[in-house]
Amino acid sequence: MTTPQHKIGSGFGHGTKADEVLAGIDLSGKLALVTGGYSGIGIETTRALAKAGAEVVVPARRPDAAREALAEISGVEVCELDLADLASVQAFAAGFLDSSRSIDIQINNAAVMANPETRVGPGWESQFATNHLGHYALTNQLWPALAADGGARVVSLSSSGHRRSDIRWDDPQFTQGYEKWAAYGQAKTANSLFAVQLDALGKDSGVRAFAVHPGGILTPLQRHLQREEMVGFGWIDEEGNLARPDLFKTPEGGASTSVWAATSPQLDGQGGVFCEDCEVAELSTDDAPGVRPYAVDPASAARLWTLSAELTGVDAFQ
Structure with missing residues (x-):
């Protein structure tokens, strides 16, 4: 396997904030x-893009909560979307396409993490369904708007959690026993592979795709974790304070790599790469920072795309 996973010398790093990138x-x-885009690093991503002059559309499972959270940010439009419900995805995409607007930046930021076993749709495991399949269907159905003007970028939020699992090709829906962290790891690997294949398919239309590890940030994403579990990981102390402030980023810092991948001229002509700390990540097979080879493997990316098309019935490139 060949890969463009090599640092480019961006000049940014672990402590970079989204506003600095822009x-x-x-x-x-x-x-x-x-x-x-109304919670955690998502709201900071929205804030930074809007501050730089973009019109920002925020599809939200809880639109009323999103409007309240985003009330002080100008240039933001909130719409209803539940990524775990393909009918909701289709309805949102159809409504957006009816507006005849093009998309310059799409950041697939929403996610669930390490939740109790939950089945959605036709019995799909909820993390794979929400984090990957929902975004897969959304992006494919919005393809006319992404390809309309050329030059669009799609950013898929992965995580260092991808290290917990490759795609479980023999049982991606965990029908043979559920383990929440393996399910999260598979979903985050899927987010990365999605970017690899979308870039391969879309670059001739001027659309480039990137996967991003935003870094460690304590946000509502951790809502399914007990305090004892986070203490055991060494994330917080018994009083709930950060145990490793050097390890975790602020939400503003967590938004920086998404924004960098979505806008930086340093990435012109590139795509299909995994990024972290506002930089293209190196391949890693040990505890060093970087991306596991299986998460950027082109053959696996193509295989996952085929599986996703079969499951959702959607493929903009067929």
């Missing part, structure tokens, strides 16, 4: 779509 970048006249 310094000197004018997004006036651009439209950005940010799923889950």
